[in-house]
Amino acid sequence: MSGDDPNWDPDEHVRFARYRRAFDEVGPADAAALITRVLTDPDKGMANSAVCEYLGRRAAELLTDPGYPSWCLEMAGAIAGDDFSARRLDEWTLLRTMTMSELWNAEDLVTASDWLQLHASEKSSATAVLEVLAESGRTRRIRNIAKSRLSAAQRSRPAGPAR
Structure with a gap:
């Protein structure tokens, strides 16, 4: 134009x-x-x-x-x-x-932009994604969101078989 x-x-x-x-x-x-x-x-x-x-x-x-x-x-x-x-x-x-x-590849997520990391931390339900971001997210906000969502996902997981 x-x-x-x-x-x-x-x-x-x-x-x-x-x-x-x-x-x-x-x-x-x-x-x-x-x-x-x-x-x-x-x-x-x-x-x-x-x-x-x-x-x-x-x-x-x-x-x-x-x-x-x-x-x-x-x-x-x-x-x-x-x-x-x-x-x-x-x-x-x-x-x-x-x-x-x-x-x-986890490294691709770690080196991704803040936009992708934030989007993934807020939307993904995959524990592997949340684990990577909780540990290595670029900002404190991304790490905290991922930790919170990971914790919630782990709490809602069904318990193993009774012994």
């Missing part, structure tokens, strides 16, 4: 609102093209925010869906060259891997 575009507005807040509306209305077949177009905006931070908001909403919808891998591959092509959006998509994929109880 540029000043040559008839829909161009110099106010990034107006453009951001337009991008949000466009992402709300875009169909799956046209999402990659819209992402590519939005990422040409000269305000990279604002463009990243709009794209990552869409990626987050769509990834959450597809998180356990068998269509996630093909969607992710298509989005990876659209965001190629945009490190921030690529990292967020990678983190959604790690979250999916943990959610689906597939093999994952």
Whole structure:
């Protein structure tokens, strides 16, 4: 987008609102093209925010869906060259891997962004995820949430057989 575009507005807040509306209305077949177009905006931070908001909403919808891998591959092509959006998509994929109880590397979670660690500590019910974050979460808040949720999960676990 540029000043040559008839829909161009110099106010990034107006453009951001337009991008949000466009992402709300875009169909799956046209999402990659819209992402590519939005990422040409000269305000990279604002463009990243709009794209990552869409990626987050769509990834959450597809998180356990068998269509996630093909969607992710298509989005990876659209965001190629945009490190921030690529990292967020990678983190959604790690979250999916943990959610689906597939093999994952604890180091990937430990080195993930605060956003992913906080999201996982608040939403995951996997004790392995909570154990890693309780021990090695980046912030005190993340570690405390994970410890609290881990403790609650351990208390609610059924007792073993009576002896």
